[in-house]
Amino acid sequence: EANTYIEDISLIGQDTMKGEISYRVLAKESDDNPYGVMGESQSNELTLSIETKLYMPNAFTPNDDGLNDIFGPVLDFTPSSYRMLIYDRSGKMLFQTTDPYDGWDGTLNGNTLARQGVYIYHLEYTSYSGVRKVETGNLSLINP
Numbered sequence: 001e002a003n004t005y006i007e008d009i010s011l012i013g014q015d016t017m018k019g020e021i022s023y024r025v026l027a028k029e030s031d032d033n034p035y036g037v038m039g040e041s042q043s044n045e046l047t048l049s050i051e052t053k054l055y056m057p058n059a060f061t062p063n064d065d066g067l068n069d070i071f072g073p074v075l076d077f078t079p080s081s082y083r084m085l086i087y088d089r090s091g092k093m094l095f096q097t098t099d100p101y102d103g104w105d106g107t108l109n110g111n112t113l114a115r116q117g118v119y120i121y122h123l124e125y126t127s128y129s130g131v132r133k134v135e136t137g138n139l140s141l142i143n144p
Helices: none
Strands: 020-023 025-029 040-043 045-050 082-087 093-097 117-126 130-143
Touching: none
Parallel strands: none
Antiparallel strands: 020 045, 025 040, 082 093, 082 117, 117 130
């Protein structure tokens, strides 16, 4: 008889997913074994690659209401290297970080809130599989 096991990995290591997951099966004799044998056996380890994702939103509202106050990527893995830059439309850099969990709060030099409008993000990161990726796009800062 074949046994099947399906696992929802969406909640495993949400902030530290490395792009792979490993399994090992441990079999133990039950307490009511008719032969009185107590033992366990362990399988070889199986490691599977999984697809990780990085999503960049296109707008945020830095108004301290607790919703979309910080601009940054939504990740399900931790990049091995990372750099995000934010520019205004004239090309002036307004923000930069190398921490994938640190985002732009919409301020200029940490003081004044930037004007509502369109800004540019530039993102460089290394995926879990070692591939260097570069993304550039627009984001809208909305002051409700």
